[in-house]
Amino acid sequence: MLKDFVKPDYSDADELKMRIKEERAHLTASQMKIKEAGLPVMVIFEGWNAAGKGALIGKVIRNIDPRFFRVATMDRQPSDEEKRYPFLYRFIKEIPEAGKFRFYDTCWMNEVVSGVIDGKLGEEEYKKKVHSINVFERQLCDNGYLVMKFFFHISKKEQKKRLDNLLDSKDTKWRVDDEDIRQNKNYDDCLDVFERYLEDTNESRTPWYIIDATDKKVAEFEVLRFLNQGIDIALTNQRMNVPILQNTFPMEKMKKLSDISLDDKVLTDEEYDEELEKLQKELRDLGNKVYRKKIPVIIAYEGWDAAGKGGNIKRITEALDPRDYVVEPIASPEPHEKARHYLWRFWTRLPKTGHITVFDRTWYGRVMVERLEGFCSENDWKRAYNEINEFEKELSDWGAVIIKFWVQIDKDTQLERFTDRQNTLEKQWKITDEDWRNRDKWDLYETAIDEMIEKTSTAFAPWYVLESVDKKYARIKALKIVIEQIKKRL
Template structure:
């Protein structure tokens, strides 16, 4: 892209001022409209060192109400961020509906920097590129406007700017050793940048190369693109995104009606003996997980009153409390609802060596949100592939992903609901919503069957826990967790 790029002709100084005044007024007007249209805008500024990324952002945001934007300078990842998936720190930054986030450098700088330092190459580079494509496409499919600017200057201009910065005591700190290396190896860097931009130039999130030799001209180019892109995004706000074909290998799952629940029970004596032995083993494995820096994600879905809470309690009873966290997932808070639906799960991922347990999960998109009309049909149909992509990202990171569906029959649920209703100590566990959901059992069963079929991948398979006898389900869950962790640690 950089090799073939031909800069546009710069307007006369007077004409440039007129156009800038027009664009500044227009952007302020549009900023109010994107809140009305609920369009989230993510603007990424990449480019050469000293190309003016920060100063251009500063000029653009002067035309926006400060309540509706955030600027983040994405420096090198912290030690904490390095213990999370690559995309974690960028997903954290995505804006709410009707707001802007401006990133001063981001995933391009991180990836190309690692390539230039020979820390990333071959299959690992390709894997990162695929992650970026999915990330950007998922954002745009879910209504985000993603704008990617590359601030381009010639080698001689960069050299001049770096020298000017270094001559001033107050600005010399801004020039890093790598900035100087970049200028000395300009041709090599340009080749890496060019390849990256070609690899990530998506129809829904294209690259815009900004001629940054003249600072006002750079501002005008950015403003023009920002304004025209926002106008198009508002026009397309209600357009449905394509539902993509799943590309991951799926493993056949039985329907819930085919799951045998009878004779899945265990005596109290056997339960106590096995529980003690399995919890001891899981505790040992938790120490090895921490030492080997392997993250574990355990998710629970299932019928109301199926026994998820008691099951989780027996898992956590074996773990060091410093090395796990349980996330009870309820309806999204307003700030969560106004972002990509996976955002609140990305931000709850464990550090490597730690365990995250989710009591309800991202699968709410294809169950409760589907059946209660909290999202469109296009949204939930598109979500199967998005969830598989999310879990593939976690698997590629090195996470052990264990997904449980806790299964009971309608009669067992009724008996447990009635017990809760009649027992003052358990009444807090039963709500009117539980009874309403029970009336939709058949519809939920159809949705769950489809969910299991379409998201039972080889890297994140489902496990059904037969829980008419809760003791049986607890022991089975412990055995599965231990087995999956042992497999993951085998080659470590």
């Protein structure tokens, strides 16, 4: 792409000036359309050091109301704290809300190519990161984002001239570091790495736009022209359905809920107390090993209302050091969460290495509540099965232990517990009108749950059903599974 790049010809300076003015006006007019349509726009600037990315961002944002954009300046390499999260974590945190722009002064490309150039990133790790990037960029587009990627290209000679000019002034020499000098000296090697990365991530939905950055006016026009074209197309295509991808992950065979027997899944008080003490002690020891070995653990709970999720979670967390875990109760998304990719609020709640996060309800709301209550389109929830599997595969490849529980009871048991909550003063806070409304849709929910379990019980993140007519039985079973999965990872 870079080696075959042909510079555009804009020899008529007056015409170029006029066209820049038109594109600026076009972008200014587009921002209200973006806001009204709720289109989130990501504009990623990559390229050679000293190619003028920062200056160009400054020119572009002058055409936009400052309430509608933010600029994210990403460090070339993650901090020590950021290294304790998945590769994409620090970038995903920065994605924009619906109706707003986010401009990136370098993004995920820089970390990957720098790792290759420095010899710190091997072939397999490079391919893994590129795959993660392509998957997430596709997910962003499928979920209504416009992702525009620009690479600023200059020659070795031009880069050297700009670096020398910066070094000649005491007011600008601080802007040149050892990596800038090293990149110019090894220009051809860097070119090969850049070329490969651009080709590997040049997807039809998120193509690369190569910008000749030798002439700053030409660079500004080209960026504005392509950005305006992208916005116009995205606004036109916004309501089009996206293809549902075929599952490619190995799956675990699961029973339907109606085929799971709840009979004889009981423990006596004596059995329960004995098992609980023994298993909590074992989990406490494993929690210390997880912390020492820096293994992240994600425990996800879904289940019927009043099935006993809260008590089940409590018996697990009682065994853990309170400094090493967090319980995330997931309710309806807040406005700033609803305005982003639906997985964003879970990405930002992940544990760092050595810690445990327990989710009380999860990303599976997309294919249950949101599906049945009409909070997303049919295309959205049908697409989500594969997107969730991809999300969990990313976490598994990162090294996380992923344990997913469905807490199962029958309809009669739920009614008994609802009635008890309603008639017991200290339990009334646990029952809401929404719980009764959801109960009326039991059969619809059961169909959705069966499909969810069937399509997302992967080999790397299978579902475990906890029979919870007897809450004591379910608690002991959950502890045993958590212990077993952590031991397997260790």
